[in-house]
Amino acid sequence: MVTAELLQIAQQARQAAQQLVTLDTAAKNQALAAMIQALEARQAEILQANQTDMERSQQAGLPAALLQRLKLSADKLASNIKGVQDVMHLPDPVGQRQLHRELDEGLVLERVTCPLGVIGVVFEARPEAVIQISALALKSGNAVILKGGQEATESCRVLVQAIQEGLKQTQVPPTAVQLLTTRAEIQQLLELDQYVNLLIPRGSNAFVRYIQEHSRIPVLGHADGICHLYVDRQVDIPQAIAIAVDSKTQYPAACNAIETLLVHQAIAPEFLPPCAAALVAKGVKLRGDAATQKIIPVAPATEDDWRTEYLDLILSIRVVDSLEAAIAHINTYGSGHTDAIATTDPQAAAQFMAQVDSAGVYHNCSTRFADGFRYGFGAEVGISTQRLPPRGPVGLEGLVTYKYRLWGHGQVVATYSGPQAKPFTHRDLPL
Amino acid sequence: MVTAELLQIAQQARQAAQQLVTLDTAAKNQALAAMIQALEARQAEILQANQTDMERSQQAGLPAALLQRLKLSADKLASNIKGVQDVMHLPDPVGQRQLHRELDEGLVLERVTCPLGVIGVVFEARPEAVIQISALALKSGNAVILKGGQEATESCRVLVQAIQEGLKQTQVPPTAVQLLTTRAEIQQLLELDQYVNLLIPRGSNAFVRYIQEHSRIPVLGHADGICHLYVDRQVDIPQAIAIAVDSKTQYPAACNAIETLLVHQAIAPEFLPPCAAALVAKGVKLRGDAATQKIIPVAPATEDDWRTEYLDLILSIRVVDSLEAAIAHINTYGSGHTDAIATTDPQAAAQFMAQVDSAGVYHNCSTRFADGFRYGFGAEVGISTQRLPPRGPVGLEGLVTYKYRLWGHGQVVATYSGPQAKPFTHRDLPL
Numbered sequence: 001m002v003t004a005e006l007l008q009i010a011q012q013a014r015q016a017a018q019q020l021v022t023l024d025t026a027a028k029n030q031a032l033a034a035m036i037q038a039l040e041a042r043q044a045e046i047l048q049a050n051q052t053d054m055e056r057s058q059q060a061g062l063p064a065a066l067l068q069r070l071k072l073s074a075d076k077l078a079s080n081i082k083g084v085q086d087v088m089h090l091p092d093p094v095g096q097r098q099l100h101r102e103l104d105e106g107l108v109l110e111r112v113t114c115p116l117g118v119i120g121v122v123f124e125a126r127p128e129a130v131i132q133i134s135a136l137a138l139k140s141g142n143a144v145i146l147k148g149g150q151e152a153t154e155s156c157r158v159l160v161q162a163i164q165e166g167l168k169q170t171q172v173p174p175t176a177v178q179l180l181t182t183r184a185e186i187q188q189l190l191e192l193d194q195y196v197n198l199l200i201p202r203g204s205n206a207f208v209r210y211i212q213e214h215s216r217i218p219v220l221g222h223a224d225g226i227c228h229l230y231v232d233r234q235v236d237i238p239q240a241i242a243i244a245v246d247s248k249t250q251y252p253a254a255c256n257a258i259e260t261l262l263v264h265q266a267i268a269p270e271f272l273p274p275c276a277a278a279l280v281a282k283g284v285k286l287r288g289d290a291a292t293q294k295i296i297p298v299a300p301a302t303e304d305d306w307r308t309e310y311l312d313l314i315l316s317i318r319v320v321d322s323l324e325a326a327i328a329h330i331n332t333y334g335s336g337h338t339d340a341i342a343t344t345d346p347q348a349a350a351q352f353m354a355q356v357d358s359a360g361v362y363h364n365c366s367t368r369f370a371d372g373f374r375y376g377f378g379a380e381v382g383i384s385t386q387r388l389p390p391r392g393p394v395g396l397e398g399l400v401t402y403k404y405r406l407w408g409h410g411q412v413v414a415t416y417s418g419p420q421a422k423p424f425t426h427r428d429l430p431l
Numbered sequence: 432m433v434t435a436e437l438l439q440i441a442q443q444a445r446q447a448a449q450q451l452v453t454l455d456t457a458a459k460n461q462a463l464a465a466m467i468q469a470l471e472a473r474q475a476e477i478l479q480a481n482q483t484d485m486e487r488s489q490q491a492g493l494p495a496a497l498l499q500r501l502k503l504s505a506d507k508l509a510s511n512i513k514g515v516q517d518v519m520h521l522p523d524p525v526g527q528r529q530l531h532r533e534l535d536e537g538l539v540l541e542r543v544t545c546p547l548g549v550i551g552v553v554f555e556a557r558p559e560a561v562i563q564i565s566a567l568a569l570k571s572g573n574a575v576i577l578k579g580g581q582e583a584t585e586s587c588r589v590l591v592q593a594i595q596e597g598l599k600q601t602q603v604p605p606t607a608v609q610l611l612t613t614r615a616e617i618q619q620l621l622e623l624d625q626y627v628n629l630l631i632p633r634g635s636n637a638f639v640r641y642i643q644e645h646s647r648i649p650v651l652g653h654a655d656g657i658c659h660l661y662v663d664r665q666v667d668i669p670q671a672i673a674i675a676v677d678s679k680t681q682y683p684a685a686c687n688a689i690e691t692l693l694v695h696q697a698i699a700p701e702f703l704p705p706c707a708a709a710l711v712a713k714g715v716k717l718r719g720d721a722a723t724q725k726i727i728p729v730a731p732a733t734e735d736d737w738r739t740e741y742l743d744l745i746l747s748i749r750v751v752d753s754l755e756a757a758i759a760h761i762n763t764y765g766s767g768h769t770d771a772i773a774t775t776d777p778q779a780a781a782q783f784m785a786q787v788d789s790a791g792v793y794h795n796c797s798t799r800f801a802d803g804f805r806y807g808f809g810a811e812v813g814i815s816t817q818r819l820p821p822r823g824p825v826g827l828e829g830l831v832t833y834k835y836r837l838w839g840h841g842q843v844v845a846t847y848s849g850p851q852a853k854p855f856t857h858r859d860l861p862l
Binding site: 021103351366368374376388407417 | 540545628629644667676677790791792800805806817818819832834838840847848
């Protein structure tokens with residue numbers, strides 16, 4: 001059941017989106033500039049609100065890692081305000097002409113990118129996300145409905161107030177940025193498929209999966225990141241070890257860290273001992289199948305391990321008897337996120353990169369490169385493991401769609417039909 | 432509950448897809464050529480099977496229009512076999528490089544189109560769809576699971592047998608084209624989200640909506656096509672009448688025909704009488720709101736009319752007091768398919784085309800142009816009214832997705848992190 005209050009929020013957001021769709025790049029950048037000014041002006045108030053959230057959460061016994069995420073220092077705030085400036089300088093994702101074609105004289109077809117409309121974003125108790133998400137949404141011409149983690153309620157409230165205050169002096173209506181404050185509203189948000197065009201959930205795997213399974217609104221994001229490195233029989237061993245260590249340990253809590261190492265049986269006796277030593281030296285706990293256990297001392301890995309995203313310094317190892325077996329393992333147990341092959345055999349690399357069904361397929365480099373900033377997108381709104389586009393790390397382009405515009409001078413289809421049909425010219429014009 | 436038999440079909444299709452993903456354009460075109468040969472060789476058998484379907488359906492009292500759709504004449508068969516040749520000559524949608532970027536020296540990112548995998552297509556008792564869909568699926572490197580209307584069972588069976596026979600001599604496994612034969616299997620197909628990557632339902636609105644609401648598999652297609660023509664206050668009246676007549680009557684059963692005509696109140700007294708006369712002369716039955724009824728003799732239109740896709744020679748008419756009211760009507764009652772404005776005012780056209788939330792927004796031309804062939808796509812796999820891409824008429828590109836490939840020489844993320852971080856070059860390379 002959607003409450004009248006939430007319905008009003010959604011309707012206001014949709015109306016704001018209708019205005020946003022008419023704004024040019026300059027007007028949207030002015031709104032971002034006003035947002036920066038307002039955030040800077042209210043800095044003390046924002047930090048004070050965050051202090052209130054911190055004190056309440058400390059008393060409630062929130063774990064230290066989550067407190068650290070909740071904390072908004074003056075530095076963190078300044079760096080996130082600076083981030084809005086970076087978004088200002090990104091190219092406008094709206095209004096890009098992707099197709100320009102004369103169908104006949106005076107009848108011209110265009111395919112042009114346009115905003116999605118209203119985006120719902122549910123995120124953890126990480127207040128600076130309000131700033132980042134609002135900037136990306138407005139830059140791409142979308143209204144946004146935000147719901148942050150409960151612990152960050154005060155911080156989010158003051159941040160959104162500041163942003164709305166800033167927008168008042170611009171062409172972007174303040175109702176373009178809306179905040180939900182209660183957990184019950186998340187469930188209602190999922191039902192607003194009449195008003196919300198895209199959901200971006202951030203948080204635990206279970207939470208993201210819940211959202212994916214309980215809404216008809218398209219979801220951008222991914223639940224699991226079960227990434228693999230496969231070490232082929234023909235391989236540069238020191239290089240493969242460096243890739244394994246980086247892919248596992250450079251930031252083990254990231255979705256693009258590997259969870260399983262697959263090793264060709266022909267190279268396993270030579271590769272596994274030095275690789276295991278390098279991983280153990282970095283604090284990694286190893287688990288392995290029977291064949292691995294014969295080569296190095298590891299805890300046994302079970303079927304469950306192949307399906308587990310540890311998000312921790314744990315790695316499961318499996319010895320496979322062929323490249324095909326490695327590909328089959330990845331396509332069976334993987335999550336379609338990012339998978340790498342280490343090999344000096346170009347044919348094996350080509351087969352792996354064609355047949356592995358993942359958003360990212362890598363040759364001789366770390367899976368940790370799977371990231372919108374590293375790809376040069378300037379921003380990342382999420383990483384999608386769905387098969388259909390947008391797939392993989394998604395930049396601002398994930399917040400837009402396109403429409404076809406056909407410009408005529410009275411043309412009708414009867415002219416182009418039947419035995420006397422006039423042919424179309426179908427002549428591509430410069431973009 | 433998915434039966435063992437259907438599970439095997441799905442698994443075989445997925446395995447076939449794994450092979451298809453490695454084939455180049457020549458190998459796929461060879462498969463299409465073999466398909467043509469096999470269909471030509473079995474022509475008599477195919478027509479005989481269709482005769483059986485026709486006789487059974489005649490006895491069962493199938494309406495004449497559906498019998499006509501079921502009938503596969505020698506001419507229709509030949510023209511559809513010729514259609515396979517046309518698909519052979521289309522550019523390969525797979526392997527298109529959309530992004531090519533050096534992240535750093537020796538670390539190169541590509542975004543390349545690739546097949547979706549397995550496509551499930553459920554269609555009416557129209558046997559030639561087997562030929563069209565199989566050709567489009569194989570050209571785009573996908574395996575396909577087909578389910579045709581019950582009345583066409585024999586025709587579909589013999590057509591699929593011929594295609595599979597033809598594929599035996601090619602690199603495409605015959606299991607790449609699979610046929611379901613019972614209605615119960617449709618329900619099971621909807622549950623195969625582990626194996627099927629895209630569903631394309633063809634048929635009644637209710638059927639398509641059922642598929643959209645009962646499967647987690649992405650659906651390409653649309654339920655309703657509630658299209659509008661809005662006649663603005665400043666307009667070339669004879670031109671607008673010609674557009675209204677074509678949009679409504681050129682093929683009223685099409686999804687891109689208009690169902691509602693919106694007219695600005697300032698022009699309605701002048702525009703409606705001659706427009707109504709032209710429509711009535713073509714056999715159109717008119718319904719109108721109170722304001723319309725004051726100007727021309729029409730049956731009353733109710734709220735239900737604004738939400739109805741007649742698919743017939745019926746048109747509802749509403750007088751609106753502004754451009755904004757027309758846009759609001761379309762965004763409220765429309766289906767996001769195709770909507771047109773007739774006006775000589777460029778500003779009104781621009782506002783309409785920005786603010787109407789539809790896949791196609793047209794200025795001074797018939798909505799009937801919304802079609803993959805008319806857009807010059809060479810083929811059409813469906814028209815999507817979803818907000819996210821692919822949107823509007825979808826050609827072969829709707830059957831592919833993309834993946835990111837990253838080619839390295841041992842690069843690890845640690846090198847690009849922390850205080851000593853090496854910067855990325857992010858240099859775009861020629862596509």
